Amino acid sequence: MRLRSVTTVAASVLATSLVLSACGSRGDNSNSNSGSGGGSGEKTATIGVIAPLSGDLSALGLGIKNSVDLAIKQANQNKMIPGWTLKLDAKDDEAKPDTGANAATALAGEADVVGVVGTLNSSVAQNVQPILSTAKIAQVSPANTNPALTKGAAFATAPKRTYPGYFRTCTTDDVQGPFAAQYLLEKGIKNVATIHDKKTYGQGLVDAFTKEFTAKGGKVVAATTINPDDANYQTAITAVKGAGPQAVYYGGEFPQAGPLSNQMKSAGLAVPLMGGDGIFDPKYISLAGGAKANGDLSTSVGAPIEELAKGKEFQDAYKAAGYAEPPGAYGAYSYDAAQAIIEALKTSLASAQDAQSARQATIDALGKVSLDGVSGNVAFDEYGDSKTRTLTVYTVKSGAWAPEKTGEVK
Amino acid sequence: MNDIPQQLVNGLTNGSLYALIAVGYTVVYGIVQLINFAHGEVFMIGAFGALSTWFLLFRDNTSVWVLPVMIAGAIAASVATAVIMERIAYRPLRHAPRLAPLITAIGISVFLQEFVRLFYGTIPGFPSAKSKIPFPAIDGVTGSPFHLGSVVIQRPALFTMGALLVCGLFLGWFINKTKQGRAMQAVSQDPDTARLMGIDVDRIIVIAFALGAALAAIAGVAQGLQNNNIDFKMGFMAGLKAFTAAVLGGIGNIQGAVVGGLTLGVAEALATVFVTGAWKDVFAFGLLILVLVFRPQGLLGARVVDRA
Numbered sequence A: 001m002r003l004r005s006v007t008t009v010a011a012s013v014l015a016t017s018l019v020l021s022a023c024g025s026r027g028d029n030s031n032s033n034s035g036s037g038g039g040s041g042e043k044t045a046t047i048g049v050i051a052p053l054s055g056d057l058s059a060l061g062l063g064i065k066n067s068v069d070l071a072i073k074q075a076n077q078n079k080m081i082p083g084w085t086l087k088l089d090a091k092d093d094e095a096k097p098d099t100g101a102n103a104a105t106a107l108a109g110e111a112d113v114v115g116v117v118g119t120l121n122s123s124v125a126q127n128v129q130p131i132l133s134t135a136k137i138a139q140v141s142p143a144n145t146n147p148a149l150t151k152g153a154a155f156a157t158a159p160k161r162t163y164p165g166y167f168r169t170c171t172t173d174d175v176q177g178p179f180a181a182q183y184l185l186e187k188g189i190k191n192v193a194t195i196h197d198k199k200t201y202g203q204g205l206v207d208a209f210t211k212e213f214t215a216k217g218g219k220v221v222a223a224t225t226i227n228p229d230d231a232n233y234q235t236a237i238t239a240v241k242g243a244g245p246q247a248v249y250y251g252g253e254f255p256q257a258g259p260l261s262n263q264m265k266s267a268g269l270a271v272p273l274m275g276g277d278g279i280f281d282p283k284y285i286s287l288a289g290g291a292k293a294n295g296d297l298s299t300s301v302g303a304p305i306e307e308l309a310k311g312k313e314f315q316d317a318y319k320a321a322g323y324a325e326p327p328g329a330y331g332a333y334s335y336d337a338a339q340a341i342i343e344a345l346k347t348s349l350a351s352a353q354d355a356q357s358a359r360q361a362t363i364d365a366l367g368k369v370s371l372d373g374v375s376g377n378v379a380f381d382e383y384g385d386s387k388t389r390t391l392t393v394y395t396v397k398s399g400a401w402a403p404e405k406t407g408e409v410k
Numbered sequence B: 001m002n003d004i005p006q007q008l009v010n011g012l013t014n015g016s017l018y019a020l021i022a023v024g025y026t027v028v029y030g031i032v033q034l035i036n037f038a039h040g041e042v043f044m045i046g047a048f049g050a051l052s053t054w055f056l057l058f059r060d061n062t063s064v065w066v067l068p069v070m071i072a073g074a075i076a077a078s079v080a081t082a083v084i085m086e087r088i089a090y091r092p093l094r095h096a097p098r099l100a101p102l103i104t105a106i107g108i109s110v111f112l113q114e115f116v117r118l119f120y121g122t123i124p125g126f127p128s129a130k131s132k133i134p135f136p137a138i139d140g141v142t143g144s145p146f147h148l149g150s151v152v153i154q155r156p157a158l159f160t161m162g163a164l165l166v167c168g169l170f171l172g173w174f175i176n177k178t179k180q181g182r183a184m185q186a187v188s189q190d191p192d193t194a195r196l197m198g199i200d201v202d203r204i205i206v207i208a209f210a211l212g213a214a215l216a217a218i219a220g221v222a223q224g225l226q227n228n229n230i231d232f233k234m235g236f237m238a239g240l241k242a243f244t245a246a247v248l249g250g251i252g253n254i255q256g257a258v259v260g261g262l263t264l265g266v267a268e269a270l271a272t273v274f275v276t277g278a279w280k281d282v283f284a285f286g287l288l289i290l291v292l293v294f295r296p297q298g299l300l301g302a303r304v305v306d307r308a
Helices: A002-030 A058-077 A097-108 A122-134 A173-186 A200-215 A234-241 A254-266 A282-287 A311-321 A331-348 A356-366 B004-032 B039-058 B066-093 B099-122 B155-177 B179-189 B191-196 B201-227 B234-249 B254-274 B277-294
Strands: A043-051 A084-092 A113-118 A138-141 A166-168 A191-196 A219-225 A247-251 A273-275 A297-301 A370-373 A376-379 A390-397 A400-408 B146-148 B151-153
Touching: A043 A058, A043 A097, A043 A331, A058 A084, A058 A113, A058 A311, A058 A331, A084 A097, A084 A331, A097 A113, A097 A122, A113 A122, A113 A331, A113 A356, A122 A138, A122 A166, A122 A200, A138 A331, A138 A356, A166 A331, A173 A200, A173 A247, A173 A297, A173 A390, A191 A200, A191 A234, A200 A219, A200 A247, A219 A234, A234 A254, A234 B004, A234 B254, A247 A254, A254 A273, A254 A282, A282 A400, A311 A331, A331 A356, A331 A370, A331 A376, B004 B039, B004 B151, B004 B155, B004 B179, B004 B201, B004 B234, B004 B254, B039 B066, B039 B099, B039 B201, B039 B234, B066 B099, B066 B201, B099 B234, B151 B155, B155 B179, B155 B201, B155 B254, B179 B191, B179 B201, B191 B201, B201 B234, B234 B254, B234 B277, B254 B277
Parallel strands: A043 A084, A043 A113, A113 A138, A138 A166, A191 A219, A191 A247, A247 A273, A273 A297
Antiparallel strands: A297 A390, A370 A376, A390 A400, B146 B151
16 A cells, blocks of 8 residues: 555656646747737748757757847848848747757748747757758858768869758858868877767867878878767777877867867876867866866867957857847857848848748849858858858866967968 | 776776675675666665765864764665665566566666756755766875886775775675574575574565665765766766676676676776777676576576675
8 A cells, every 4th residue: 555655656657747848848949939910911931940949959049049030130120131020939849859840841841931040969960951951041050060061072182062941150160170180280290099989970170180280291190989888998098008199189079079178188088179169168168177287278269259240249249139039159050040041031032922932042042142241151052051151269267268379270 | 008006996996896896786686586677776876875975064174083974875875766666666576477567677777867956956055966067175085196116006996996895894704604694594594484483484575675775875975086076977876787796706796796807897998908998898797698608607606605
C-alpha cells in the first residue's frame, strides 16, 4: 500500500511536469507574433525565423529572433515599404534537423511568407534549404558556417551553387582555418599539433588550417582525434605532447575544447589551444579552468560589435526595445539578414499583388542588395556568401575573451 | 613509441575508474542476475551529489578537508538513488520475466539523465546541468603533477588508483569477514536455501545495490577531479565501458570486475599508441567480442562458488 502511494506520487509528479513543459513550449510560440501594428487596408508580408528557441542553444536562438523582430519593427515604424506591413513568425527548430524541416514546411505553407532568417545550425540548414527553395522563399542565415551550404559538397575543388534562394551574412569555416594559420605564423609559432572531434565542422576546420599552415612554412608535428562522447582526453594529449608542439589547434566545440585545454595544462602541456568560433563562448573559459585558459585563442566571424560603426546604435536600439534576452553572438548578423530581406522587399513588393507572388522577385533582388549593416557591408557573392570576410582572433585575458586582431583573410 | 609508459599510466587510471563502476554491475548481477543498466546514472548522481555538497557547504573553499565531506555527500546521493530504484522499480518485478527488469533499467537510466538535466538547474543557487559543469579543483588531489622520469603522474590519477585499492581491500574484507558479506555469498549461490536458513534476501539485495552505489559514487568524485567537469551524460559511456569490464572479467566475480576494468583501460591506451586514438573504442569493444567468443565466462570466470 505504502509502495503504491509512492508510485502514484511519482507518476503524478511526472505527469504534472510533462504538462507544465508542454505549456512552456506553447507559450514560446504564441508570443512570437509581434512587430505588427500597421493600419487597416495595408497588405501583409511575413518574415519567418527558424532558430532554436528552446533547449541548450536557445540563448543564441532567442537573440536571433529578437534582432529580426527589431529590424521588422523599425521597418514598420519608418514605413519603409509603402502599403505593406511586415510581420514576424518565429518557429522553434530545437537545433534538430527534423524539427527544422517541420518549421520550414509550416512557413512554406503560409501565403504571406516572403523570406526566412535562419537557421543557427548548419545541420538544420541542410534540411531547411530544399523545403524553402521549392517554395521559392528566400533564406538568409546569420550563423551557418559550413561552406557546403552555398558551394555544394565539393566546395573546395568544384564549387557549385546548390540553392539559389539561400544567402548568409556570416563568414564560412573554410576561411577560419587559414586565418588562424596566418595568425600563428605571424606570432612565430611554427610547430603545431592538431586535434579534432571527427565531426564535419571540426574536421573541416583542421583540414583548412593544415593546408594553409603547411603551405606557408609551418609544420604540423602531430595530428590526432578525440571522441566527442569522452570526457577524459589524456590518451590524445600524451599522443601529441611528445612531439613538442608550440600550440594545439583544435577543431570542435567548447564542451570538449574547454576540458581538453584544462587537461592539457594539468598534464604539463602548457601551450595555447586555438580553435574556431565553436569555442568562442564564455563557457569555454569556465570549463578550461578560468585563469588556466589565459592565452588560449579562437577565431570568430566578423569584427567585435563594440568596434563597429553601427554596433553601438544597434545595441542601444536593442536595449531600448526591452527584450528579455541579450542579442548573443549572432544578433548583429540576424539584424543585418532581416535588413537585407527588407531591402529586397522594397523592390519586389513595390508592384506585387500579394506576398506569395513576390517570392521569386525577392530572391532576385536579394542577390543585388548592398547596404551598410551592423556587421559591415552586407552584399552577397555569386554563391550567396557574404562578401565581407572579416574575422577576429580573440584571446583569453583574465577570464574573458578579448579581441586580439581583426582582419580580412588574405 | 616512447609514449608507452605514459599511456600505461593513463590506461591504469581510466581502468581504475572502470573497475570501481564495474563492481556495482557485478555485485548486483551475482545476487539477482540483473544487469542494472541504470548503474551508470548512479555514478553520475554520485558526482552531482559531491558537487551539490560542495555548493551547499563550502562554495569557493577548496581545502583538502572538504574532500571527505564531498565523498560522503556523493555516497549518500548514490546510495539513496540505488536503494529507491531497487524498491520502486526492481522489487515489484522480482519474479517477472528477465526482460522486464532489463527494460525497466534502461527506462530508469533515461529518466535519471533527463531528471538531472532538467531539474538540477532549477534548484536555487545551482548551475544549469544542461551543459557541462566545472568541478571544483580540490587542493592536494589536483594541481601540479608528479614526475617519474619522463612520465607525468597527475594527482587525480593517484587519487583514482588509491580509491580502487582502498575499495578493493574493503570489499574483500566485507564479503569474506562480515556476516552480511557471507550472507551475500549465500544468496548468490542459492537464494531459496539462503532464505530457509533465515537470511533476509530482500535486505541482502538492498545491501548489494548500496555497496555498488557507494563505489560508483567514489568513482564519480574521481572522474570529476580528473576531468575538471561533470555532466548529465557522463554515466552513459562510463556505464557501458564498466559493463564491458565486468563481462570481460567474468560477470558476478568481483576480482574479475577489477581485472576487467584495468585490462580494458590499458587496452584502450595501447590502442592509442599502436594504432590511433580514433580506434580506441573499436579495440575496447573488439576485445569484448573476442573474450565472449573464446572465453564466454570472462577472464577470471564467473566462479559460482564465490561470485558475490
